[in-house]
Amino acid sequence: MKKVLLIAALVVLFAALAACSPAPTPAPTAAPPTTAPQATTAPTTAPTAAATKAATTAPTSAATTAATKAPTTAATTAATTAATSSPTTATKSITFGVVLVGPYNDHGWSEANYIAANYVKQKLPGSDFIYLDKLNPSDRPGTTLEQVVTDMASKGVKLILTTSDDFQTDTTTAAQKHPDLTFINVSGDNAWKDGKNYKGLKNLGNFMGKMEYMKMVAGCAAALTTQTGKIGFLGPLVNDETRRLADSAYLGARYCWTTYAKKDPSALKFDVKWIGYWFNIPGVTLDPTQVANGFYDAGNDVVISGIDTTEALVVAGQRQKQGQKVYALSYDYINGCNEAPDACLGVPYFNWGPRYLKTVRDFAAGTWQPGWYWDGPDWKDINNPDTSAVGFTYGKALSNANKATIQNQFIPGMADGSISLWKGPVTLQDGSTYIAAGSTATDQQIWYMPQLLQGMTGASAPTK
Amino acid sequence: MKAMGERTEPSKGRVEETPRTREGVPAPAQEATARRGAGMWENLAWSIGPILLGLILTTLALLAVGANPVRAYTVMWKGAFGNAAQFSNVVSSWVPLALASVGLLITFTAGLWNIGIEGQIIMGAIFTAWTARTFDWPAEALIPALFISGIIGGAAWALLAGVLKTYGHVHEIFGGLGLNFVATGVTLYLIIGPWKRAGIASTSGTELFRPAAWLPTFPGGMAVGPIEIAVAVVSLVIVYFALRGTLWGLKLKAIGKNIRSAYWIGISTRLHLLGAFALCGAFAGMAGTVQAIGVWHRLIPAISGGYGYLGILVVLLSGFQAAGLAPVAFFFAAVSKGSVALPLDLQLDSSLGGVLQGIIVLLVILSQGVRARVQRAGASARIDSAVLASPVGPTAAPVEANENPPL
Known part of the structure; x- marks a missing residue:
């Protein structure tokens, strides 16, 4: 009996505590915590915005989200991004949900998405978001996406962005189960009509950035920098997406190695190692720190990171401090070089903001349509925060000469189509021809990349 | 302790020294308090005290990070x-x-x-996954088969720990811990090896099972259905009565109290220990089945959800009573699920829920120890105290957990 009493008491206490708190508390107390993280990210996004284009508008837009001046600043950005905006009446309030696979401050994939959510909040008056980070079975055992969806829905959220390939199956299941909610799976393809995995759901969308181009830039930077001719690629898990990104990096490296450095293509070594997941999970994945160290020990002097987090660059930074001439390229996050600037050749990063903004704005206006978007760079300025879906941050360790080659030859070449690395012949790792000479790969061929390419070493987990 | 105390009474002369108890309080303590006339109120204070203290400590932690505790609990x-x-x-x-x-x-x-229960849950899930992937049966036939697979997997893995214990003299904590790692290793191997998705090498999980292998859920977007609830309720009821009202339950308690005495009065201790392992593994295996076909619909590396370790806390907090398991497990489930809302609303880390659970369990156990000490001191001259302080027996560590106050 004692124990039963104990439990009863416990439940009563819990209930009492809950009952004691009246409804009015939410608004005032909720505000400071939600805006607090904002303050830390605002400075990181604002300077880049200021640096590239809107030196005068960036500070004002940051300061006036709640003020009456908002329409004017919104108008300037809206002009460049979305045609459907109606700045003066865009005060309809909307709260969207964002689910992140890693920590919101991982300096990688998840942080890039978190920044984009904040970008929407700044640019779209009346918009706000709630988010849950670290949704993976290791950080939150027992928490399913389904639970997060019901939790978010209970707060009135109607639009939920799930920002990992790892959420694709559960997002699609959730979309089938909750027809009243709209889902976007970032990086997925279940909403791609011409794709292999189209599900035909009215409340499911996808988008992704054409990171392939920026991975080519990363590969180019690596090939121009390496002294040993050996480049390591620190891969996450193996799937269509990661294969095509690793392949892109290799294509960029091989092009710059042969074209600009004028070296023998067979002298370029490009080794891929996969850790098994998007980031380190002790006991489950390989430790990316160890893998990165292994790369450098094996004579690779540049490592290109393909995972969500910054281990490769951190290791390169440590080794530089010991006097080694080794470098790394980070991934995903615009400020990804900050972990070890002196060892950083650059970061191919996602700029999710514009697509997030368009999606949320359309959804709020009731004009959102299910679809799949694969957004490319703004070739006029790949680092334009309001127009370019992918970009490249040049690292401090990239030499001026190499930077000039990339900036003045390689990128303009890709922009005008004179450099098209998906033009055949493209040969797969097993020796079979994937893209015949003379033809160019289709979106499907690039998206569903079946193998690594000839010239690369590492596991392909081939689809065919 | 109530059920345990009452039912072991017939054999108490040989099996255990503790006299009859009432209302879940060990006899010595109870008699002492009854004599002092404090009775129920003191019991209540001892029960609620640690929980209150746990809430206060958690509240202080919340205040320390600048959060509004009332709001946190509401959320x-x-x-x-x-x-x-x-x-x-x-x-x-x-x-x-x-x-x-x-x-x-x-x-x-x-x-x-x-401790090996985590591995037993995992193994149950693995066996379930194998059956789900292998047999293309309709749901009516497949779902019972899936539960049976889970039972077999969990029980077999538990028996391994049992054999290591009874024949190999490997303490079950070490054997179990080792087997947990092995089970995780097997899951990982299957997920990135033989059961990997076509063209994908990822530790995130296998392909979804086909719909016939999914546990049906209540309509309206619910996360749970009637089958797994029935399985859990029936399991609770069966074990409640088996431990309370059968000779087997009695013998098991005798072993738990003092394995040597149990052996000398003619109980086949080895067989009973193995049986206990196998049964625990069977229930754990079903937990794995539910995780695989009711929650994740596939095999993932962390398929156990940590419910094995959390289950240990549940049993500790329920005072080793079958009747307490359901509500305590419910409290833990509510805190675990409710705490996910913390980051959504307050930017607070949801590990707060774990902190609350941990602190309460710790304080409840601590309070039991303190209580025993206080009462022992209060009645030091009495024979009771001698009984209370009497040595526990050769299998000290596990048995201590079973004895109520002198932890």
Whole structure:
């Protein structure tokens, strides 16, 4: 009996505590915590915005989200991004949900998405978001996406962005189960009509950035920098997406190695190692720190990171401090070089903001349509925060000469189509021809990349 | 302790020295308090005190990080009970937790620390996954087969720990811990090896099972359905009565109290220990089945959801009583699920829920120890105290957990 009493008491206490708190508390107390993280990210996004284009508008837009001046600043950005905006009446309030696979401050994939959510909040008056980070079975055992969806829905959220390939199956299941909610799976393809995995759901969308181009830039930077001719690629898990990104990096490296450095293509070594997941999970994945160290020990002097987090660059930074001439390229996050600037050749990063903004704005206006978007760079300025879906941050360790080659030859070449690395012949790792000479790969061929390419070493987990 | 004390009475002369108890309080303590006339109120104070203290400490922690505690508790409450779908999430977490706890109660009763329960849940899930992937049967035939597979997998893995213990003299804590790692290793191997998705090498999980292998859920977007709830409730009831009203249960308690005495009065201790392991493994295996076909619909590396370890806390907090398992597991499930709402609303880390759970369990156990000490001191001249302080027996560690106050 004692124990039963104990439990009863416990439940009563819990209930009492809950009952004691009246409804009015939410608004005032909720505000400071939600805006607090904002303050830390605002400075990181604002300077880049200021640096590239809107030196005068960036500070004002940051300061006036709640003020009456908002329409004017919104108008300037809206002009460049979305045609459907109606700045003066865009005060309809909307709260969207964002689910992140890693920590919101991982300096990688998840942080890039978190920044984009904040970008929407700044640019779209009346918009706000709630988010849950670290949704993976290791950080939150027992928490399913389904639970997060019901939790978010209970707060009135109607639009939920799930920002990992790892959420694709559960997002699609959730979309089938909750027809009243709209889902976007970032990086997925279940909403791609011409794709292999189209599900035909009215409340499911996808988008992704054409990171392939920026991975080519990363590969180019690596090939121009390496002294040993050996480049390591620190891969996450193996799937269509990661294969095509690793392949892109290799294509960029091989092009710059042969074209600009004028070296023998067979002298370029490009080794891929996969850790098994998007980031380190002790006991489950390989430790990316160890893998990165292994790369450098094996004579690779540049490592290109393909995972969500910054281990490769951190290791390169440590080794530089010991006097080694080794470098790394980070991934995903615009400020990804900050972990070890002196060892950083650059970061191919996602700029999710514009697509997030368009999606949320359309959804709020009731004009959102299910679809799949694969957004490319703004070739006029790949680092334009309001127009370019992918970009490249040049690292401090990239030499001026190499930077000039990339900036003045390689990128303009890709922009005008004179450099098209998906033009055949493209040969797969097993020796079979994937893209015949003379033809160019289709979106499907690039998206569903079946193998690594000839010239690369590492596991392909081939689809065919 | 109530059920245990009452039922062991017939053999108490030989099996245990502790006299008859009432209302879940060990006889010495009870008599002492009765004599002082404090009775029920003191019991109540000892029960609620640690929980209050736990809440106060958690509240202080919240204040220290600048959060509003009332709001935090409200958010947790709403996260667990805000609407039907959220409540169904709590129940979907309660089911595997209750199954793990009920299994653990059996091994705890036999004086065993079955840390290997995590591995047993995993193995249950692996066997379930194999069946789900192999047989293209309709749901009516497949779902019973899936549960049976889980039972076999969990029981077999537990028996391994049992054999290591009874024949190999490997303490079940070490054997179990080792087997947990092996089970995780097997899962990983299957996920990135033989059961990997076509063209993908990822530790994130296997392909979804086909729909016939999914546990049906209540309509309206609920996370849980009737089958797994029935399985958990029936399991709780069976174990409650088996431990309370059968000779087997009695013998198991005798072993748990003092394995040597139990042996000398003619109980086949080895067989009973192995049986306890196997039964616990069977329930754990079903928890794995529910995780695989009710929650994740595939095999993932962390398929156990940590419910095995959490189940140990549930059993500790329920005072090793079958009747306490369901509500305590429910409280834990509610805190776990409710705490996910914390980051959504307050930017607070949801590990706060774990902190609350941990602190309460710690304080309840601590309070039991303190209480025993206080009362022992109060009645030091009495024979009771001698009984209370009497040595526990050769299998000290596990048996201590089973004895109520002198931890």
